[in-house]
Amino acid sequence: MTKRRPPLSIDAALARIAGQLECGWDDIASVTGRSTTLVRAWGDPDRREKIPVDDAIMLDLAYRAAGGDGAPIFEMFAHQLQIEGGTWFADEVALGRYAAEVILECGQAGSAVVLSAQPGATPAQRREALREVEEAIGVLTRARLMLGLPAPFPDSGEAGHRSTAPPLQRK
Numbered sequence: 001m002t003k004r005r006p007p008l009s010i011d012a013a014l015a016r017i018a019g020q021l022e023c024g025w026d027d028i029a030s031v032t033g034r035s036t037t038l039v040r041a042w043g044d045p046d047r048r049e050k051i052p053v054d055d056a057i058m059l060d061l062a063y064r065a066a067g068g069d070g071a072p073i074f075e076m077f078a079h080q081l082q083i084e085g086g087t088w089f090a091d092e093v094a095l096g097r098y099a100a101e102v103i104l105e106c107g108q109a110g111s112a113v114v115l116s117a118q119p120g121a122t123p124a125q126r127r128e129a130l131r132e133v134e135e136a137i138g139v140l141t142r143a144r145l146m147l148g149l150p151a152p153f154p155d156s157g158e159a160g161h162r163s164t165a166p167p168l169q170r171k
Contacts, residue, residue, distance in 0.1 A: 008079040010051060011043030013072035017059050020068040031062045095146045102143050109136035 021027035032055040042051040060071035109132040116129035
């Protein structure tokens with residue numbers, strides 16, 4: 001019984017290489033130093049045997065040496081990475097765009113903290129610094145979630161949790 005396989009599968013890549021080599025599957029076995037049974041198993045999704053990276057590289061090079069264009073196994077892996085990684089990389093793009101907001105909010109918080117630490121700072125400046133720090137914590141918490149990490153303070157929401165550090169004392 002023939003198993004249906006997608007066109008950009010490891011089986012299709014191996015078959016393309018076998019078709020280019022003079023002795024087909026026997027040449028694949030010879031190039032890799034493996035048995036013909038094993039190299040055929042690499043293309044069967046129901047088998048646990050998987051092609052080692054070194055063997056994949058040797059086979060793509062053998063394919064080229066036999067006059068083939070491209071690199072069938074590399075192309076298959078690149079296609080799988082593109083398909084499987086699409087959502088991962090989309091999240092990375094979103095995180096990259098969000099980084100501008102992280103930088104802005106943290107910069108504003110840092111500036112407000114510096115001003116509130118100056119001699120003669122008013123209670124209003126300290127409240128402003130606290131507000132800016134809490135906004136930065138919210139933005140950083142969202143960034144943490146985008147990175148796939150849980151929030152460190154489960155009941156705190158995005159901001160407003162209390163620090164366990166002692167308050168700064170003015171001299």
